Amino acid sequence: MLETEICQMKMRNPTALAAGVLGSTAASLNWAARSGAGAVVTKSFGTEPNKGYPNPTTVEVEGGIINAIGLSNPGVESIQAELKKLEGNVPQIASVYGSTPEEFASVASQVENLVDALELNVSCPHAMEGCGASIGQDPELTHQFVKAVKKKVDIPVIAKLTPNVTDIVEIAQAAESAGADALTLINSLGPGMRIDLETAHPILSNRFGGMSGPAIKPIALRCVYQTYQNVKIPIIGVGGVTNHQDLVEFLYSGARCVQIGTAVMYHGLEVFQEIATGLEKFMNEKNYQTVEEMVGLAHQ
Ligand SMILES: Cc1cc2nc3c(=O)[nH]c(=O)nc-3n(C[C@H](O)[C@H](O)[C@H](O)COP(=O)(O)O)c2cc1C
Known part of the structure; x- marks a missing residue:
């Protein structure tokens, strides 16, 4: 009843672990799968190990965190070792990044045989110059990067987009026309910031960061809704999902599954x-037989 499918990957329920949260090691990815996630996505990784920013790197805000x-990560070689230890009982998606189309394609091809699909992080709002949202804010760059990876690998390629654009549809269509097999909407919102009252300094060492959690859900939903009307490829929703009601909203808006x-x-x-349990109860109450029939209902 809860099964769904994205890019021919069968998921036992429409939830997945989002990139960056507990996804750096095989142990944590396997744990997420054993805990009930329908799919898992790794932390984004690139060619070389990257220390990321010094602490503090996260701060709480109303309705979420920044x-x-x-993009701290141990680099593709270490990640390869982790990916080999995955139990493989749910679809495994590797999140990759790079600063040029060639770098992206090279990282992608180095893990192609170890995962079921790739998610391209062209949307990090706090990445080093050239690696993040600057790609996903430009339709031509998005097209170039997606195309380069598509040319190099045979497994499904999912483009993860940023909400921090004037027109998400334009970017989504650029990714689709470059051959993306699916879209993940959205990466964190912003950037935003918080300031310490005692020191009068920005709290995050990078000063600015991307916002996530319940407060960004309305924006994520709108991005999914608008994009659904304008692309043919499937959409994975992400942003603020905390309970099954949130998941249902994403399905209705057009997502086939969500990340958390x-x-x-x-x-x-x-x-x-x-x-998953909440969704099953909801579907029984509303007489839905499949997740599929709920997808896009808000567009009737
Ligand atoms: C601590 C943290 C680290 C993240 N790291 C990544 C990452 O490496 N790659 C990526 O594409 N998104 C990353 N994200 C964004 C999430 O995958 C997701 O798009 C965003 O947080 C919105 O979903 P949520 O509200 O369920 O957290 C990160 C988010 C958080 C909170």
Whole structure:
């Protein structure tokens, strides 16, 4: 009843671990899968190890958190070793980044045989110059980067987009026309900031960071809704999902499944099973037989 499919990957329920939250090691990815996630996405990684920004890298705000981790990761070689240890009982998606189309394609091809799909992080709002949202804010760059990866790999390529643009549809269509097999909407919102009252300094070492959690859900939903009307490829929704009601809203707006990040930090990995159980109850009450029939209902 809860099964869904994205890019021919079968998911037992429409929830997935979002990139960046607990996804740096095989142990944590396997744990998420064992806890009920329908799929898992790794932390974004690039060619070389990257220390990211010094602490503090996260700060709480009303309705969520702001983070500026700076894409810290151990680099593709270490990640390869972790990916080999994945249990493989749910679809495994590797999130990759790079500063040129060639770098992106090279990282992608180095893990192609170890995962079921790739998610291209062209949307990090606090990445080093050239690696993040600057790609996903420009339709031509988005097209170039997606195309380069598509040319190099045979597994499905999912483009993860930033909401920090004037027109998300334009970017989504650029990714689709470059051959993206699916879209993930959205990466964190912003950038935003908080200032310490005692020191009068910005709290995050990078000063600015991307916002996530319940407060960004309305924007994520709108991005999914608008994009659904204008592309043919499937959409994965992400942003503020905390309970099954949030998931249902994303399905209605046009997403085939959701990813969950901040809620895992607040509520633990149990959140996947809780949401799946809640969804099943909701579907029984409303007489839905499949997740599929709920997708896009808000467009009637
Ligand atoms: C601590 C933290 C680290 C993140 N790291 C990544 C990352 O490495 N790559 C990426 O594409 N998104 C990253 N994200 C963004 C999430 O995958 C997700 O798009 C965003 O947080 C919105 O979902 P949420 O409200 O469920 O957290 C990160 C988010 C958080 C909170």
